[in-house]
Amino acid sequence: MKNAIKRSCTAALMFVMMPFVTSCISHQKLPSNWTLPEPAPIGTCPDISGQYIGLGESIKNKTTVPLGYELFIKNHPLVKWQEVSHISIQQQGQNLLNIVAWKDNEVLYSASLSKDSDDFTCEDGWLKIEKWTLWGIGMAAETSATSRSFATADGYLLEKRESGGLLMLAILPIPGSSVEWFRFAPYEKSN
Numbered sequence: 001m002k003n004a005i006k007r008s009c010t011a012a013l014m015f016v017m018m019p020f021v022t023s024c025i026s027h028q029k030l031p032s033n034w035t036l037p038e039p040a041p042i043g044t045c046p047d048i049s050g051q052y053i054g055l056g057e058s059i060k061n062k063t064t065v066p067l068g069y070e071l072f073i074k075n076h077p078l079v080k081w082q083e084v085s086h087i088s089i090q091q092q093g094q095n096l097l098n099i100v101a102w103k104d105n106e107v108l109y110s111a112s113l114s115k116d117s118d119d120f121t122c123e124d125g126w127l128k129i130e131k132w133t134l135w136g137i138g139m140a141a142e143t144s145a146t147s148r149s150f151a152t153a154d155g156y157l158l159e160k161r162e163s164g165g166l167l168m169l170a171i172l173p174i175p176g177s178s179v180e181w182f183r184f185a186p187y188e189k190s191n
Contacts, residue, residue, distance in 0.1 A: 027179040028059050034183060037151035037158060040125035045115070046151045048127055049091045054084035056159070056184035067184050068101045070148055070159060071129065072111060084108060086187035094122070126151050126160070157184040
């Protein structure tokens with residue numbers, strides 16, 4: 001009888017501990033040659049106005065990431081992000097961002113994001129754009145949140161992408177989180 005109780009307790013403990021054993025966590029550190037932005041006063045948005053190249057650098061495998069994809073996550077346009085030469089951002093006060101994706105002198109896509117419409121928020125000196133997703137197929141379901149935070153430092157547009165979520169496989173919850181860093185250089189038009 002004691003052995004049966006021990007096995008039951010062990011099985012229950014393993015079931016409770018499974019999500020912690022099967023979680024997926026990946027947090028990149030900011031490279032030493034990248035500068036963090038100066039702290040902004042509490043409750044204010046950093047000014048991220050400027051023109052930036054369309055493809056920025058990623059720490060992960062030295063790959064590139066399209067800035068347009070990162071900025072337009074709420075209303076994803078059907079733009080070939082590889083064709084974007086640069087993105088211009090014009091910030092109007094604390095409440096409005098006008099963003100234009102360019103292919104040299106041709107406008108490919110433009111959008112306005114409003115703080116009043118909850119398109120972005122400002123926290124700890126970063127301008128944040130967030131997205132929640134929820135999907136399910138058969139015995140699997142996932143909920144996730146992605147926060148893309150932007151600020152400027154040394155002329156670059158710096159992005160910190162934080163993701164977290166929970167994947168449910170049947171009755172097994174698998175939590176996960178990640179932090180990734182990206183940097184977009186200023187755009188300089190060639191003559």
